[in-house]
Amino acid sequence: MEALLSQFTLLSDHALQDKNFDPSTIEDLMKLFEIESYKAWAAAELEQQKEVEEAEVSMQEAEDYLDSVMESAMDEFRRFEEELESMSKAEMESLVQTAESARKMGNLMEKAASVASKKYIEAALNSATASMKSAWKGISSGKVHPS
Template sequence: MEALLTEFSFLSDQALEDKKFDPSTIVDLMKLFEIESYKAWAAMELEQEKQVKEIETSMQQAEDYLDSVMEEAMDEFRRFEEEMEDMCKAELKGLKDTAVKARKMGNLMEKAATVASKKYMQAALNSASATAKSAWKGLSSKKVHPS
């Protein structure tokens, strides 16, 4: 483009100095300017398309990276969720086992209390019977109990 500008400057000077100057040479030079402009425009357009493709490639790489990171995060979340579920199931099983043991212990304690109260009642009845028999013997033998 600089060579064309130099040529244009030279032809302009020649046109001013030479009366026999043919203006078609400037027209030809202007056509060269036009061709050079189209070439520059095409080169710029190609460069722009190249940059667009590079940007699209970069965007695709970024999307792929984001997808892989998101997939890893989801996998980690799923593992965490499974671990928590397993822990909760184990804790629930432990609580159920403790509840069953507590129920059995309660039943055993209830049975023990029932047996103890029956034995206490039996002992009380036996004591009352023995006292009544003793009192009856005392009345029948006319002896008074020292108490």
Template sequence: MEALLSEFTFLSDQALQDKNFDPSRIEDLMKLFEVESYKAWAAMELEQQKEVEEAEEAMQEAEDYLDSVMESAMDEFRRFEEELDKMEKAEMDSLVETAEKARKMGNVMEKAASIASKKYIESAVNSATASMKSAWKGLSSGKVHPS
């Protein structure tokens, strides 16, 4: 393009100095300017298309990376969720086991209390019976103790 500008400057100077100057020489030069402009435009268009393709590739790479990161995060979340579920199940099983032991202990304590109460009642009845027998013996022997 610079060479064409130099040529244009040269032809312009020549046109001013030479009365026999052929203007078609400038027209030919203008056609070269037009061709050169189209070449520059086509090159710029090609460069722009190349940049668009590179941008699209970079965007696709970024999307792929984001998808990969999201998939990894989801896998990590699923593993965390599974681990949490296992921990919750283990804790629930432990609580159920503890509750079952407490229920069994309660049943044993209830039975022990029931046995103890029966023995207490039995002892009380035996004591009352012994007292009654002793009192009955005292009455039947005729010994009445003055109070």
């Protein structure tokens, strides 16, 4: 393109100095400018298409990477969720066992308290019976104590 501009400048100078100058010479040069412009336009369009294709490849690579990172994150989340669920289940089972043990202990304590209270009642009844028998023996033998 620079060579054409240089040639155009020379022809323009020549046209100004020579009255017999043939204008068709400049027309031929203008056709060369047009051809060169189309070539430059085609080269620019080809370069733009190449850049678009490279950008599309880069975008696809970025999308693939993002998909990979997201899938990895989801796998890690699923593992974490499973681990948390397993820990929660184990903790719940432990709490259920503790509650069952506490219930059994409560039942045993209730039974022990019931047995202890029956024995206390029996002892009190035996003591009262013994006191009554002793008092009855005392009345029967005629030994009444003055009060």
